[in-house]
Ligand SMILES: Nc1ncnc2c1ncn2[C@@H]1O[C@H](COP(=O)(O)OP(=O)(O)OP(=O)(O)O)[C@@H](O)[C@H]1O
């Protein structure tokens with residue numbers, strides 16, 4: 193599915209250079225369900241942005257499928273994001289003046305699909321996240337969990353092969369978090385690769401593998417995880 | 428003159444630069460997505476963003492609408508004024524000069540003031556020789572040289588009516604705006620041979636002849652003398668201009684015991700400017716004062732009615748008004764466009780997060796640029812059309828109300844309207860360009876960073 197090969201990333205702040213990702217090396221196979229963990233500032237979001245082709249890296253190689261992702265034009269990057277990748281954010285990032293249905297349908301707008309067709313498809317995806325009756329509501333009328341479901345439906349509508357979620361449960365209570373992770377697991381079962389950045393061990397426990405970052409380095413990229421206790425040992 | 432030329436040039440350059448810039452940026456943005464312009468979908472996407480900013484949209488709309496309203500209204504009013512004033516000129520040639528014999532107002536050569544001056548045929552002959560004159564005619568006043576009261580009883584077959592008689596040379600035609608509809612005007616031969624030829628206006632024909640009857644070749648009795656009609660004319664200037672009869676000055680002098688007297692000398696000087704015409708007038712005045720013994724500085728002995736100068740002044744005034752109107756209108760419009768640009772810039776800043784989300788979901792930079800520019804064009808377009816129709820309606824209202832004789836049919840013509848609309852679209856695109864570029868440069872990582 194994707195492979196990182198000695199990827200380095202620097203942030204330049206004035207004359208200062210911050211080495212955020214150091215020789216990051218790992219591979220994720222098709223259909224995996226992976227958690228990325230690490231302390232605050234360890235570079236998780238930076239990593240996810242690179243994986244999502246929202247950001248560029250300074251050295252190394254990032255392969256998405258058979259494609260080397262490096263210095264793509266904005267247009268190309270936009271098309272990859274639109275067709276291959278679905279994003280889920282901590283703060284949902286729904287457009288406030290659009291209804292749930294319109295929010296879900298938005299990625300298809302950038303595929304040039306007609307409004308009627310878009311809305312039809314969006315309705316199916318809303319149904320899938322259990323929010324069919326909320327199609328005409330705006331985000332301000334919804335709970336956090338509902339908003340995240342809408343966001344997940346939006347991430348799925350473009351039929352992506354990869355879902356990238358940056359702390360998708362960070363703004364939710366534990367019960368709602370559990371439901372969202374149920375949904376994520378369900379999505380993963382359909383064959384979509386899912387990467388979740390999280391601080392929450394309970395969330396990580398739902399995945400099949402954890403990649404740990406420390407100061408921009410991968411300290412653990414265990415493959416098939418079977419030792420649950422090791423997980424919980426991590427604060 | 429030079430100033431206006433420069434101003435016009437500057438405006439033209441500014442327009443060309445603006446339009447080129449806009450077309451260039453538009454082409455850059457839209458070549459790939461031209462089909463989207465007609466896509467209903469894209470328009471609804473635009474409407475949604477406007478819907479989310481109602482008050483601001485309304486305020487922007489008003490500022491642009493006001494600019495266009497002012498521009499259209501002033502242009503329309505200017506045109507009305509121009510047409511109204513031109514109508515005042517329409518009665519006579521705009522390049523004509525009339526020199527009329529009056530009374531002296533300055534003592535000269537032993538004579539007291541108040542002496543009546545009369546021109547004669549030799550004055551005319553000498554005037555003909557003056558360089559720069561294009562067409563020239565003398566005029567004999569049958570009532571003794573007075574400017575008014577030249578109406579003469581004209582009869583035919585028991586019918587009689589008073590029409591104004593003009594006893595002139597053949598070139599007098601060029602000092603009018605008459606148009607011959609039948610036959611011809613007086614010829615040099617008519618004057619040289621003192622023929623009893625007359626040219627009459629349409630009302631004269633209508634009065635004396637039945638419908639369908641051919642007046643050319645027929646005879647009319649003018650103040651007791653029979654004349655043969657050689658031509659009929661019409662005049663756009665109105666009925667008063669047509670209720671006239673022209674006859675050879677020589678015939679009139681003979682028939683009405685005018686000897687060789689002339690009351691007026693009139694001429695045109697081609698395309699000569701006011702200075703050249705003034706020189707000709709001075710030469711003629713010098714000749715006349717020499718022969719008739721009045722001071723060359725006497726402003727009243729010869730009354731000069733100089734259309735060249737007046738028309739020049741008039742044209743100058745309207746040029747000034749037009750430049751003023753265009754400057755004011757474009758200035759107001761520019762302010763509106765800058766307003767739209769500013770407000771959209773703010774909107775883009777406010778919508779940074781939205782733009783970031785759209786980019787993460789697959790919006791290309793050009794689709795973002797196009798979205799913003801289209802919104803700007805849509806805004807200015809709607810606002811402009813509002814202002815345009817307001818301005819046109821206001822002009823129509825003033826035209827109907829008949830505020831003044833000097834304002835005739837105010838309003839803009841279709842081509843100006845179309846040009847204004849096209850200009851609006853360009854202005855909108857120009858207004859949207861910088862906000863659109865700012866939007867396209869939004870970095871989704873920064874925009875999406877939580878909190
Ligand atoms: N645009 C930027 N410019 C400069 N430094 C940045 C930028 N973005 C992130 N950083 C820095 O890079 C490091 C990694 O940031 P990143 O957001 O990837 O961490 P994180 O693991 O996601 O942290 P958190 O758990 O708090 O979200 C941090 O030290 C951060 O301050």
Ligand SMILES: [Mg+2]
Pocket residue numbers: 236237238358
């Ligand atoms: Mg983070």
